[in-house]
Amino acid sequence: MSAVEIPGFGFAVTVKTDCPHIPPLCARMAPPSDDLARALLAAPCGECGDCRENWVNVADGKVLCSRYVSGHMLDHVMAAKVSAAAAGTGGVDGTGTGTEASVNPCVAISFSDLSVWCFECDSYCSSPSTNAWLLPLRRAKFGPDASERADAGGPAMAAPGLEPSAEPSADAPCEPAGPISAEPGQGTTAAAAAGAASDAPIEPAGAAAAAADSDDSSHGDDVAPDALAAACDPSRTEDFVAGILDGSIRRIAVLAGAGLSVSAGIPDFRSSAGIYKNLAKFGVNASELERPEDLFCIEFFRENPEPFYAASAMLFAKDATKPTPSHFFLRLLHEKGLLRRVLTQNIDGLELAAGVPQSRVVQCHGGMTAATCTGCGRPADIALVNDAIQATAARMAAPGGGGASGAVVIPHCPACGGVVKPNITFFGEDLPPSFYRTLHHDFLHPSPAGDPDADPCDDGPIDALIVMGTSLQVAPVSSVPQLLPKDVRRLLLNMEPVGEIGSLPGDAVVLGDLDSSCAKLAEQLGWTSELEGLVREAAA
Structure with a gap:
């Protein structure tokens, strides 16, 4: 909106x-x-x-x-x-x-x-x-x-x-x-x-037209300039770091978006260099779409899957992509016993590749590890999708291939012939049950602290939320920062302000390159050598 x-x-x-x-x-x-x-x-x-x-x-x-x-x-x-x-x-x-x-x-x-x-x-x-x-x-x-x-x-x-x-x-x-x-x-x-x-009996009010409904103060994404300036003050981030060091912050949830993987060579969606503003670069004929978001709209996909598979050939048909320093910062949070959960909107799986355990990662929008037929609804072999993506990429790159025109290979179900789609969440589809279970257990109804058998990260409510590399424009994930009590500390690491983070007295905001921000946090926490070691190990 x-x-x-x-x-x-x-x-x-x-x-x-x-x-x-x-x-x-x-x-x-x-x-x-x-x-x-x-x-x-x-x-x-x-x-x-x-x-x-x-x-x-x-x-x-x-x-x-x-x-x-x-x-x-x-x-x-x-x-x-x-x-x-x-x-x-x-x-x-x-x-x-x-x-x-x-x-x-x-x-x-x-x-x-x-x-x-x-x-x-x-x-x-x-x-x-x-x-x-x-x-x-x-x-x-x-x-x-x-x-x-x-x-x-x-x-x-x-x-x-x-x-x-x-x-x-x-x-x-x-x-x-x-x-x-x-x-x-x-x-x-x-x-x-x-x-x-x-x-009393219900009597419909008739067919009189209703006007378009107006905005009100219940959904305002802007933060007052003075509040944002206070949240951006380095002292707020220092207070957040101090909370980790003194033990008052012990259970951290992370909400991550496409910005987390940009330095790995995977573009985001809405920035000037993102997919939506550079459709031709990603093999998509913009004239086929009414709006850029149609690329990931389930209704459009059912009518015309070619733009999605053309873009996928440019996005996923490449050598193994390696995690970024920001991904390894998440691993450090886990190794230090601080990470409650990573709710990632990304489908690349780089959090797992960085060494964050599967039990700590919720892929809110699914991933490229499984597939389903859109015709009969049966599970499909993800190899059908991967083979189609690789074949499309080879055709598009071939001399005289002419880009995406006529080069796109669409995977089909061997049982019914329907189009196969990877299990990523498109606009118009519901999120996986794991997302809602996590909201229930971690955000809405956390267990009280004091269970001697519980993992310390799972024992009690979340202490802090780190939001990183996201525009907070896609529901329902965009509502996550508002589900926590107002006394829970929130830290935004992003290129620009988003949502209403910065409006509360405990909020801290760090604007700029995400990898640099994570490196600075690691320095303040005394984790620099460990972070650099993980990055070197991955590059070897």
């Missing part, structure tokens, strides 16, 4: 109008009556009781606070994903496979401005399917004639994409319209909020 400033008005966001999750979800879940809508708007967060900035979940009616209050709506969505992955139910289409309990609760509506957010798309969305929900909420928020005033362009609707002019008040009273009850941990549900009103 992008945002631009409109002088004199505020910030306009690019609202997604083709969210695939909203229509099936709204078709399945009944919208609120006017009485229920009034009760929902008056309800506090079902977890913490806060009233400042709440959302209602369309799938289950829970009222929970935004990620910039205590993050209980985000926690709820992530917890549901963990449960669905463990049970094998639910899906990114928003409908699940069984009872209502398996419905993916990925869509929520803000009470601040009635904007609609999809956690799967990681974006504000606009869809006619939400009309039946939005109109009773608008009437409850702005009065019984809100829909008429909205249709006439009156104040019931925020201007499309504009940030609200007023922040929610910290002193806003909670005045429930009826009896409200919720068990701890369950959230305030629509039925609980409405009391007897939940038995």
